Amino acid sequence: MILLIIIFVSLVTATVVFWQIPYSKTKAEFQKLASGLLKDAPSASNKVFTKEDWAALPPPVRKYFETAGFTGIPQMSSMKAVFRKVDFILSPRKPAITIDYTQYNFIDQPARIAFIDTSMYGVPFQGLDSYVGGEGGMKGVLGKTFTLFNQRGGEMDQASLVTFLSEVMLLPSAALQSYITWKRVDDLHAEATISRYGITASGIFSFRENGECSSFTTEDRTAIGMDGSKQKVKWTAYMDNYRIIGGVRQPTHLKAVWHYEQGDLVYFDSDNLHLEYR
Template identity: 70%
Template sequence: MVLLLVILAGTAIGVTVFFKVPYSKTAAEFQRIADNYLPTAATPNDVFTSEDWKPLPYPVRRYFETSGWTGTRKMSSMKAVFHSVDFILSPKKQAIRIDYTQYNFSEHPTRIALIDTSMYGIPFQGLDTYVEGKGSMKGVLAKTFTLFNQQGGEMDQASLVTFLSEALLLPSAALQSCITWEPIDDTHARAAISCYGITARGIFSFSGNGECLSFTTDDRTAIGMDGSKQRVRWSALMKDYQRIDGVRQPARLQAVWHYDSGDLVYFDSRNFRVEYR
């Protein structure tokens, strides 16, 4: 009996130490992908000019002009770091707090993101990637056990349209030839992105003073942790604009599934920063 207690105590200590060790295979994979693309993402030396915005529909052009992007240095990538995001893994689940780090690369649309949190004291990490036309979303519990690893055509398109939804946060992406723009009216513009044989579309909505309010698409599939699939309208919302380094940018980002039963805000961030290179 004493020996059993010693073994159990030793096991508990070992598990606790393992959880506390900063190394994570999932985080290492995320950083490996980022490091693979960062050296090839050459930093342009020139700046954005009014000529860059001319081909864009009026509300998109006004967004860039009034935001203060004209005259800023062109970039090839962005890194966004989010802290204490309210995040819901699936409907009927309680929100958890996560840290979220992502990279977007503009020239060859690429997006990778790492979720870092814990559930009942057990580490949980997620790896969301769109690389060379392939999208995937993986969830790993206790640094070891893969709970889900979603891949396939729906994920490819969902990841592509997510990249499109963030194009105005990375102006060099909005100007890439793979994205085409179509005017609707003074406060709406339709965009389509085509890569690796897949196309995704959505509509950007703007306020009267040029702020981008939302991006909405029907080209995302809600995939449950159990593998279930449901075509649901999806929106990215941009709010609480502030001037950061002379550029007007949203201080709050939300992602919303528009279910028939009601809207689900599953990603709600009020604390993030963006770096460009």
């Protein structure tokens, strides 16, 4: 009995020590992807945005970029977004957890990768959300070792593509790419469609009278549960609390919402966003 207790305590101690070690296979995978994409991304351009760049866009989109202050700043090829202390829900009927969330968006492919870092009941939980080479994926790893889910397939490819589309107001170079087409709906709404790697997705951007973008809504995201279940659900990304940062008006409060029949699920809620361009 004493021997069993010693073995058990040793295993628990070893596990706790392992959790405290900075190295993480999931984080290393994210960093490797980021390094490769940053290496392949075009170097910083000497060109700056001009009013002519926005001229072909629908009026509300054009007004957004003009009033936000992007005219005159250097054109970028990628974006890094860092969110701290985000309220996050993995799936319906699960309690919210607090996460740190770091992502990169690249306009050339396009590509998007994100790393989730948190803990659940003291156990490290990390996630990797990726869209590279037209393939989307979402993986969750518990205790740095046990893969809870690893979602891939056609639905993830489209979901990842439309997620990239939802963020182009933060990355104006992407909004001007040929793989995105725009259509005016009215003075405060515009439809955007993205087509890449044989997949198409679209959604509606909504704007305020002052030019701010308030939301992006799409029917082209599939809610995929941790158990692999799939359900087509309307999805909205909300942008609010705009502030002037580095001479550009940017939203600082972002929310992502699934509109289920039984009610809305706000599964990502952050008022702490930091953007860097390259």
